[in-house]
Amino acid sequence: MPAESKVTTVSRFSLSIDGKDLGLFTRCSRLALSVEVDEVAEGGINDSLMHLNTRIRYAPLVVTRPVSTTPVDLCEWVQESVRKPSLSTGQITVLDGTRAVAKWELRNVMPVAWRGPDLDAADSAAAMEEIEFVHGGFFRK
Known part of the structure; x- marks a missing residue:
């Protein structure tokens, strides 16, 4: 009998580039x-x-988070x-609480x-920042 797969709720993920968190x-x-x-x-x-397949194209990756006082500007x-x-080499780690459930190497x-x-005093949404990356491929670790 095949093992059941468990669906994971993702609440956040970490990003590191060349080992820098x-x-x-x-x-x-x-x-x-x-x-x-x-x-x-x-x-x-x-x-x-x-x-006939010719080449693989990777979409630019966009990561987003609320603006905070984290050590990395x-x-x-x-x-x-x-x-x-x-x-550089990057790594995305999907977290379920404090446990890593999936990783991709970039x-x-x-x-x-x-x-x-977008700063608007009338808007109660969190102030968000995002980074866009290009990359040469990824694989699941």
Whole structure:
């Protein structure tokens, strides 16, 4: 009898780049890939096309969290990363309470944007900041 899989409620996740802990985040979007395909019309076969995969494209990754007094100033970290560019290794760790339930390793990570909060005194929503990264692929650890 196959083992039952347990559904995990994700409340947050951590992000580290080259071993530097950037803190806890509440949202991660676009952890995705797509395969580019060339369509080839084969001679003599007129009822269908052949599809040949060519390369994998990885979507830019966006992580979001409430603005806080964490030790890492993300805006400053992104600016420093641009001044001294390097391809880094990142890790996203999904947390269920304090327990790690899933990890993804990111290759050739480079920050490309930081977005600060929309400030509106009439809005009671938390002030959020986000970082956007490009990367050269990921795998589940």
